[in-house]
Amino acid sequence: MAEPILDPLLESPLQELQPSRCREFPLASRFPQNSLNNQSFEHNYRTVCNHLLELTRRKFLLSGQAIHAHVIKSGIQIVPLLCHHLINFYARLQLPHCSEMLFNDAVFKSSTTWSSIISSFLQNELPLNALEYFRDMLRNEKMYPDDHIFPCAAKACAMENRYESGQSVHCLAVKLGYDVNVYVGSSVVDMYAKCARLGDARKMFDGMPEKNVVSWSGMIYGYAQMGEDDEALRLFKDALYGSMDVNDFTFSSVIRVCGNSTFFELGKQMHGLCLKMNYDESCFVGSSLISMYSKSGVIEHAYRVFYEVLDKNLGMWNAMLIACAQHAHTRSVFELFKEMESVGMKPNFITFLCMLYACSHAGLLQEGKFFFRLMKDQGIEPGSQHYASMVDLLGRAGKLQEALELVNEMPMQPTESVWGALLTGCRIHRNIELAAYVADRVFGLGPVSPGLHILLSNAYAAAGRYQEAAKARKLLKDRGQKKETGLSWVEENNKIHMFASWDRAHPQKEEIYKKLEELEENIERAGYVADTSYVLQEVGAVEKSQAIKYHSERLAIAFALITFPPERLIRVMKNLRVCGDCHTAIKFISKCTGRTIIVRDNNRFHTFSNGQCSCGDYW
Template sequence: MLHHLLEEPSHQPPLASPKQPPILSAYPQNSLNQQSFESNYRIICNHLVDFTRGKNLLRGQSFHAHVIKSGLQIVPLLCHHLINFYAKLQLPYSSEQIFYEVPFKSSTTWSSIISCFTQNELPFRGLEYFKLMLRNDGMFPDDYIFPCATKACAMINGYGVGQSVHCLALKIGYDVNVYVGSSVVDMYAKCGSLADARKVFDEMPEKNVVSWSGMIYGYAQMGDDEEALRLFKRALWEGLDVNDFTFSSVIRVCGNSTLFELGKQMHGLCLKLSYDETSFVGSALISMYSKSGMIEGAYRVFDEVSDKNLGMWNAMLIACAQHAHTTNVFKLFGKMENVGMKPNFITFLCILYACSHAGLVEEGKYNFRMMKEHGIEPGSQHYASMVDLLGRAGKLREAMKLIEEMPMQPTESVWGALLTGCRIHGNTELAGSVADKVFKLGPVSPGLHVLLSNAYAAAGKHQEAAKARKMLKDRGQKKETGLSWVEEGNRIHTFAAGDRRHELSDEIYRKLEELGEEMERAGYVADTSYVLKDVGDEEKGRTIRYHSERLAIAFALITFPSERPIRVMKNLRVCGDCHMAIKLISKCTGRSITVRDNNRFHRFENGKCSCGDYW
């Protein structure tokens, strides 16, 4: 339906007359009345702007009543202020009612209603109004309306609709407009079409902070961190006056790439330019500090920002959940409700994640039910979290029942969560059964392929495991290599299992041998059940001893000063044997060791882990 935005106008009557009546046509034309009207009009506009900023609903409604009594509702600009007022107070259908009551609809009125729905997360409704506007005789989009429409396209990931809007902008000559061009760049980037975004960006005769930020965000979103940082550097060289959205994108790159030192520099620059207290930057900084293993920094940023948006609350919730600060998750959730902050689907994902990784089954079930009371229908991600919660707690049959009752088809994340639960609790029979069921669904991602292969191997079905690996190879896909890395100054040192390419390789392996002897004296015995290859026990022992995270920790021990905490990042889940080994290493060396795997953070101190051995 929305892909035909540019179809020929239908013969249905337009929503509004194309000709604008004079503002004062309803009033006697003498100078006194005109002066009185203009004075009253200006006062009301100014008050409405103030009430919108302060989000004062009752005062705004009082002025709305005064507008109706005064007969001023015919003025398009005043209606724009009213539409904007209700939109900012998250009452989009009140804005819609005002829109229909306006006898004449200017381009400002149309841009107001389209913007109202997009900012209230109703992008389809906004695009419907864009389509209605195109059907209205004599009405064309301008440099206010086009950005509203492209924003709606970005929100629904509507690449095809966005192309149609872009084509219309080209057709009527708005493609050279800096605001329209920037919004198109931002739309293509958010839809994942970086080639289109870059083409528009490079051809723009004039660029502004929105176009630069859109491109940087696009590269960051697609994982091309180097190009995102390169563009940011180029923007600074060209004297761009960057804004909070630009900084938030770059800080997120630092967090995703665990470039902690660069992230701290960005934080310093934000402080210098007074962007440190904006919600966009605040949520990015919370995420960066959290992903770098510095949860204390995340707390500090959260406390320092006075005006917190929902993104900041969600960022702090997931940070606490990933660092096993489960009590603080529920405290923050309670504070959110006390300050009137309405949770969204991401908020409940954070809550369910925290419950899953702390084994809080009943709390998880309660919050899953509570979603509907907040007007949120559980999605596939929420079901995956519930399956993960039940699976980790050993309630595998209950998890299977939940999957069967899902109102949508189970996703790979759902099946992956169940397989993870089977592996944790050694239910090889169910794991093999689930693997058979998933294989019948057709091609799956490399990550799920590995889980299926491991499930078969754990069940002793090595022939099926080999078949799963072969299918992965035949499709030209590869299993993700397990890597661990540590940051030292401006260098990242990366290790793979059994890696001997590092310049300090000999010292690293000597250190591991020393640690092995100390660990054995402390009672360590390697658990080779985590090696799923069909090889002998001796080879299994050698394989597990030189896992990537152990190499990274050994490097840090021989390189970092004794007072410096060790932070290791890992792209895959830490295995059970390495988890036990690192606990003993922290006890033998007296060092604080933080390991981030692909699921959460583990802080090892004095032989204990923050996860409580539940991960």
């Protein structure tokens, strides 16, 4: 049989392994040592395997090392099953370099041994190493994968988002007849879904003679990831009606759909179902619940979920950090970071992104610089998102020249997010000269997103330079692009009610506009004065006043006031940033009506209560 050749993407060099931090455990719980000296035990490798399985489960490093030493002294390390258990033991203790050394010293390598080392790298988030060993197994050992190794290889491709490599793995599985295997097929579905290739994933899914929880979960995750929420929920319902087993990963995907689509009531039902099925202690479910409750504006429930899960992974810590940052609980962000360090949880690049985000939206310049330096000190190179957050922090603080210097020092090409952050700072501080310079740099790179055009246009308009603003919008139109329509929506009885500015399509439009007029009178008596500087068109004062009066968030709030019972929180979701005048108006509305109003825009949450906002008017 000809040797299968994978595509060049699998030819990546072996990364240098770094020792992971592991916890030391007391030796009091070590298995009795007299058993190790027993002659029958010494030659009964199955007993040793049982000891290792227990130590792996309990993560007892020193006891496991003692067993390892006994295995070497006894000369039974040549048994492949023992090698397999030792590799898994060190992998579980986050010591993949030890697993690799043990694997390389193994006299005889079975398919189980290869499966163990590849899985070891995956457990420790080293997918490139896993793919390298997969390639070596094929080329050097002339050994072909089985139904344990194929899923590992597919998962490695998914983790690296390597669609072409995943196709090669799938092709090899077809050639060897493993594509009909439920475990291999499910891993391929999951790989295509995570690589955002829903067509390939669905074709594989529909053609599977037998489906399991992994294939269903992978397909649901894929639809959820691509924003096709209705299809994700439909598949989940089909799985339940078909008496198909679901697991914590399935629930995690569905709960994320509820959070992204603001189906708060449905999300609470999913939480209840997780409790009934004992999935509430899962880190995957916990992370999704934290995100769902946070995105629904109920940060208190997110805290409760976080502290109820005892064994937290890094994903849960990061989910709670970003939730606190978005809700302006900045002190909690710093306390959580310290707590992470105290329990030995090492932060990653997402953790530092959360910290920079929190500093940016609280105006904490020195703290932001501290965390930016700290991530470098811990060996994490900042990515474009970290630079965008730092530029945003400097820009909002008025340090525009320093922000520009940071952009010029970036080791990679500045992204649209970086330029957008700088343009936002220019708009806030009305620095049109710098905005024009940024525009020249951005538009010289070629076509950009409509958002950057609008940022530039708004910066010009805010300074009264309407001709330049019109040119920026004309350029957007000439390129066949459109500005994203500002929308706001609320949920009522599992139904989404969506509004645009001046929207008159809603069945209750007459009541809504009547309520708005009533609100306008009340807040004006309370001291509200419209700030028409946020109307960025060259029109008269009266037109400006009318234009700002019927923004989408105000329509959504008026609908909620005439629909929701008095004790219910009002949650409004927006796809764009809330304008400054609406922010002021909603503060007055909360004071005049005595209602708590939560507004989620595309950046953060604003909780309005008794005339105050949680953001402290800095957002």
